[in-house]
Amino acid sequence: MKKxxxxxxxxxLENARTAAERGLTxxxxxxxxxxxxxxxxxxxxxxxKESTETHLKIVKFLLNGEKYxxxxxxxxxxxxxxxxxxxxxxxxxxxxxxxxxxxxxxVVDINKxxxxxxxxxxxxxxxxxxxxxxxxxxxxxxTITGVGYIARDEIPPxxxxxxxxxxxxxxxxxxxxxxxxxxxxILSDKRIVVSEEA
Amino acid sequence: xxxxxxxKETDLLKRLRSLFKIEAExxxxxxxxxxxxxxxxxxxxxxxxxxxxxxxxxxxxxxxxRAVNMxxxxxxxxxLESVLAILKRKEINPSPxxxxxxxxxVDTINKLLxxxxxxxxxxxxxxxxxxxxxxxxxxxxxxxxxxIPQLQISFPADPPGHDTGIGTAGQDAPDIGERPxxxxxxxxxxxxxxxxxxxxxxxxxxxxxxxxYVTDLQDLQDMLGRWDKECAxxxxxxxTGKDNLQFAKLLEFLDWNHNCVKLMESKVNTLIKLTENxxxxxxxxxxxxxxxxxxxxMLPFSSLLATFPKMIRDLSxxxxxxxxxxxxxxxxxxxxxxLEDMKDPFIHLLRNCVDHGIETPAEREKNxxxxxxxxxxxxxxxxxxxxxxxxxxDGTGINLDKVKESAVKKGILSEKDYxxxxxxxxxxxxxxxxxxxxPIITDIxxxxxxxxxxREKVEKLGGIISVETxxxxxxxxxxxIPVTLATFRGILVRAxxxxxxxxxxxxxxxxxxxxxxxxxxxxxxxVSLKGCAVSFVRLADVLELARQDNKDKSSGYILVLLLGTxxxxxxxxVDEIVCEQEVLVKSLGKQLPRVRNVSGATVLxxxxxxxxLNIPDLLKSTLKINTSAGxxxxxxxxxxxxxxxxxxxxxxxxRMLLKNIxxxxxxxxxxxxxxxxxLTALKTEDFDLVVSDVEMPRMNGFELTSRMRxxxxxxxLPVVLVTGLDSREDRERGIDAGADAYIVKSSFDHGNLLxxxxxxI
Numbered sequence: 001m002k003k004x005x006x007x008x009x010x011x012x013l014e015n016a017r018t019a020a021e022r023g024l025t026x027x028x029x030x031x032x033x034x035x036x037x038x039x040x041x042x043x044x045x046x047x048x049k050e051s052t053e054t055h056l057k058i059v060k061f062l063l064n065g066e067k068y069x070x071x072x073x074x075x076x077x078x079x080x081x082x083x084x085x086x087x088x089x090x091x092x093x094x095x096x097x098x099x100x101x102x103x104x105x106x107v108v109d110i111n112k113x114x115x116x117x118x119x120x121x122x123x124x125x126x127x128x129x130x131x132x133x134x135x136x137x138x139x140x141x142x143t144i145t146g147v148g149y150i151a152r153d154e155i156p157p158x159x160x161x162x163x164x165x166x167x168x169x170x171x172x173x174x175x176x177x178x179x180x181x182x183x184x185x186i187l188s189d190k191r192i193v194v195s196e197e198a
Numbered sequence: 199x200x201x202x203x204x205x206k207e208t209d210l211l212k213r214l215r216s217l218f219k220i221e222a223e224x225x226x227x228x229x230x231x232x233x234x235x236x237x238x239x240x241x242x243x244x245x246x247x248x249x250x251x252x253x254x255x256x257x258x259x260x261x262x263x264r265a266v267n268m269x270x271x272x273x274x275x276x277x278l279e280s281v282l283a284i285l286k287r288k289e290i291n292p293s294p295x296x297x298x299x300x301x302x303x304v305d306t307i308n309k310l311l312x313x314x315x316x317x318x319x320x321x322x323x324x325x326x327x328x329x330x331x332x333x334x335x336x337x338x339x340x341x342x343x344x345x346i347p348q349l350q351i352s353f354p355a356d357p358p359g360h361d362t363g364i365g366t367a368g369q370d371a372p373d374i375g376e377r378p379x380x381x382x383x384x385x386x387x388x389x390x391x392x393x394x395x396x397x398x399x400x401x402x403x404x405x406x407x408x409x410x411y412v413t414d415l416q417d418l419q420d421m422l423g424r425w426d427k428e429c430a431x432x433x434x435x436x437x438t439g440k441d442n443l444q445f446a447k448l449l450e451f452l453d454w455n456h457n458c459v460k461l462m463e464s465k466v467n468t469l470i471k472l473t474e475n476x477x478x479x480x481x482x483x484x485x486x487x488x489x490x491x492x493x494x495x496m497l498p499f500s501s502l503l504a505t506f507p508k509m510i511r512d513l514s515x516x517x518x519x520x521x522x523x524x525x526x527x528x529x530x531x532x533x534x535x536x537l538e539d540m541k542d543p544f545i546h547l548l549r550n551c552v553d554h555g556i557e558t559p560a561e562r563e564k565n566x567x568x569x570x571x572x573x574x575x576x577x578x579x580x581x582x583x584x585x586x587x588x589x590x591x592d593g594t595g596i597n598l599d600k601v602k603e604s605a606v607k608k609g610i611l612s613e614k615d616y617x618x619x620x621x622x623x624x625x626x627x628x629x630x631x632x633x634x635x636x637p638i639i640t641d642i643x644x645x646x647x648x649x650x651x652x653r654e655k656v657e658k659l660g661g662i663i664s665v666e667t668x669x670x671x672x673x674x675x676x677x678x679i680p681v682t683l684a685t686f687r688g689i690l691v692r693a694x695x696x697x698x699x700x701x702x703x704x705x706x707x708x709x710x711x712x713x714x715x716x717x718x719x720x721x722x723x724x725v726s727l728k729g730c731a732v733s734f735v736r737l738a739d740v741l742e743l744a745r746q747d748n749k750d751k752s753s754g755y756i757l758v759l760l761l762g763t764x765x766x767x768x769x770x771x772v773d774e775i776v777c778e779q780e781v782l783v784k785s786l787g788k789q790l791p792r793v794r795n796v797s798g799a800t801v802l803x804x805x806x807x808x809x810x811l812n813i814p815d816l817l818k819s820t821l822k823i824n825t826s827a828g829x830x831x832x833x834x835x836x837x838x839x840x841x842x843x844x845x846x847x848x849x850x851x852x853r854m855l856l857k858n859i860x861x862x863x864x865x866x867x868x869x870x871x872x873x874x875x876x877l878t879a880l881k882t883e884d885f886d887l888v889v890s891d892v893e894m895p896r897m898n899g900f901e902l903t904s905r906m907r908x909x910x911x912x913x914x915l916p917v918v919l920v921t922g923l924d925s926r927e928d929r930e931r932g933i934d935a936g937a938d939a940y941i942v943k944s945s946f947d948h949g950n951l952l953x954x955x956x957x958x959i
Contacts, residue, residue: 083807085696085799085806085807085808087809088741088742088796088809089741089793090790097786097799099801102403102784103787104784104799104807105787106786135788135789136789137787190863193789193790193791194791194793195791197654197794198794198814
């Protein structure tokens with residue numbers, strides 16, 4: 001059996017104790033250094049970080065198999081979509097009307113407005129209310145996939161395969177292949193307004 | 199940090215500017231009203247008072263403008279002040295030209311107010327004109343000891359360091375003496391009031407929801423009662439044969455069961471009582487609250503009518519007519535939203551009066567009438583809920599033959615019926631869209647849409663409109679509208695699995711008929727109700743809904759609502775009549791300003807949204823279905839091929855502008871620089887419409903139009919003349935040449951042009 005060297009053990013314990021104490025309460029100088037280093041990191045201007053001046057804040061959503069994104073500047077609110085009341089004598093892209101805290105809003109299926117047959121009839125859980133001072137309606141969505149940023153002046157253009165009828169309403173496509181809608185254009189389009197007499 | 203401060207400052211300025219806008223609007227209104235009065239009055243004493251009033255407004259506005267850095271407005275006010283100061287000292291004589299310039303100044307300020315920060319409104323010319331007025335006085339009038347600048351000393355300008363915060367408020371100071379020191383009113387932005395009103399109206403749904411709760415609770419009460427009864431019965435039955443231990447346990451359970459139900463029953467009872475009480479008190483409160491909020495939003499008619507004297511003045515000056523507008527009863531109050539909706543009808547009617555009704559002074563004198571025509575607007579309260587608006591003129595009256603001719607031309611009236619029409623029936627035609635007595639479309643009128651729009655708006659508000667006319671005595675339009683947008687009663691019906699509300703006022707009768715009672719005559723289905731044969735349609739068909747073919751109605755009866763007015767009644771079949779209840783109309787939102795057959799929507803107690811049907815529309819749609827069965831979906835086939843428009847314009851800027859505007863609106867556009875080139879272009883392609891400038895080198899617009907009209911091939915091609923010439927002669931030249939529309943550039947907004955083109959092709 002090996003002999004226990006008690007002194008050695010005492011020494012090691014003592015060292016461990018001072019080390020532990022020092023670790024918990026660093027000296028004044030050390031504190032300053034650590035804080036300065038942290039401050040430096042925090043003070044650094046975020047590189048490539050999105051700011052509202054250079055970047056567009058977009059809300060991404062899915063609608064019948066299409067991936068879309070909308071400039072958040074045009075979004076009044078996002079809310080859950082309960083019951084849509086269908087409205088007779090309106091074009092097919094008007095899905096109906098909903099009640100948002102006492103205000104009636106129309107629900108516009110942009111796929112149908114663009115003339116694209118949606119892939120399958122999925123449950124529309126959410127709605128994005130888009131507006132300008134002259135126009136306001138709700139866009140239905142299966143899910144909202146999140147919020148992102150995209151550089152204002154370099155929105156990647158659409159791939160040539162997408163230059164169909166709706167191209168005039170689109171601004172480009174993000175890296176994750178979300179189609180960025182030109183909401184200003186859509187909201188001011190006269191063709192989206194239903195004004196018809198009997 | 200400095201960035202933030204900057205932002206704060208700009209925020210403040212933004213807020214101040216929006217306040218300034220409100221203030222400026224009021225002051226400008228007062229100024230133009232003052233100028234109008236000034237022009238009208240002949241009493242020296244009154245003149246002085248009006249000059250003084252306008253002067254003070256201009257001065258206050260100047261100060262306020264300086265406070266928010268609106269230098270252009272400040273400069274104009276400054277010049278205005280100087281001119282008014284000389285006018286005050288009677289050193290120049292008020293002349294129509296002077297007033298034109300003063301009005302122009304007020305208009306320019308108004309324009310500046312609505313131009314975005316970056317926008318430009320040229321003001322140098324105006325300032326020069328105003329300065330000329332001053333100097334004009336100095337050269338012609340007697341030289342005065344007191345030069346103009348001194349005058350400003352008597353109205354000391356605010357020191358430059360004077361800060362923005364109190365600047366605008368402080369400017370009210372010169373008005374003391376006119377206003378009571380403590381105002382009895384508080385200024386609240388209408389936006390805030392609107393949202394309050396919406397909330398108040400939303401409370402109606404709480405009231406309706408409570409109704410539902412009470413019924414639900416009552417159902418529960420019934421159920422519990424039945425359960426209790428059943429329990430007691432069985433309890434008794436079991437008690438009689440007690441010989442077994444198991445029965446004892448069962449009895450125990452039943453006893454507990456019994457007590458439990460009793461307890462629940464009493465709880466439900468109290469709940470019902472409470473809910474009922476609540477419903478009663480909340481119901482009363484909601485009604486009162488709504489009534490009061492609605493009252494808060496009542497505005498006097500004058501708040502709308504005040505803008506019209508200026509409009510009439512401008513219109514009549516453009517047309518070289520003399521017209522006086524007399525407003526009576528404009529202190530009557532009406533719901534702000536109704537008043538807003540009545541703005542367009544008023545404008546249409548008043549324009550009609552000036553444009554079609556009132557004759558030129560020469561003509562009037564020939565007919566032994568006073569030179570100056572009179573247009574009167576009289577508002578009178580006829581019942582607690584309704585007002586009558588009478589818009590009349592003492593002009594030539596409506597030419598019924600022209601109305602009938604136009605109706606025949608547009609295919610609304612058949613030649614056969616032309617002579618059969620009674621005077622009143624012929625008069626009714628003017629409310630049809632596309633009927634116009636004017637031979638040409640101008641900026642102001644002639645599109646034949648005005649009166650159709652007026653009637654539509656009035657009917658939408660639940661009002662009625664009628665017209666009377668006599669040759670040389672003028673015409674008068676009588677409108678009766680409700681004072682408040684009250685809730686109304688509606689019948690909730692089901693058709694093709696969907697719910698709809700039909701306003702009870704339009705329902706003459708609700709009844710049921712047997713399938714056999716439906717007769718067919720000339721492809722139309724008829725039913726006989728109380729001895730009268732009326733056409734019969736299914737509501738689902740009129741609304742273009744897929745018909746549900748479940749004819750397993752056990753009773754074999756069909757539910758029918760007789761809708762319409764005395765002359766025009768149609769029986770509509772529905773699947774179910776749910777109930778009659780109070781409903782509140784809400785608009786369908788900005789994207790759906792006008793939907794066929796639907797006038798709005800309402801929210802039920804359950805939170806469910808239900809469309810409200812537009813009965814006049816339904817009646818019209820029914821006629822269409824009956825006449826052309828099967829073409830219901832024809833409206834959906836939008837023209838895929840774009841219309842081709844030829845733009846003829848010598849200025850490159852205007853040409854490109856027109857091209858862009860038209861292309862943006864979905865037209866294909868070709869251009870030509872003058873009439874000759876246009877004629878060449880016409881030969882190469884088939885155009886749908888020509889938009890042409892008037893003044894052009896080589897061949898002008900009039901000549902182009904006449905050349906086209908002379909050629910059989912282009913005789914029917916629509917021509918729109920767009921021009922800077924705004925005179926009666928030119929417009930008549932346009933008519934002579936055969937143009938379909940004549941639009942003046944000065945009031946050249948694109949909406950107008952697009953609307954005209956849209957109408958023509």
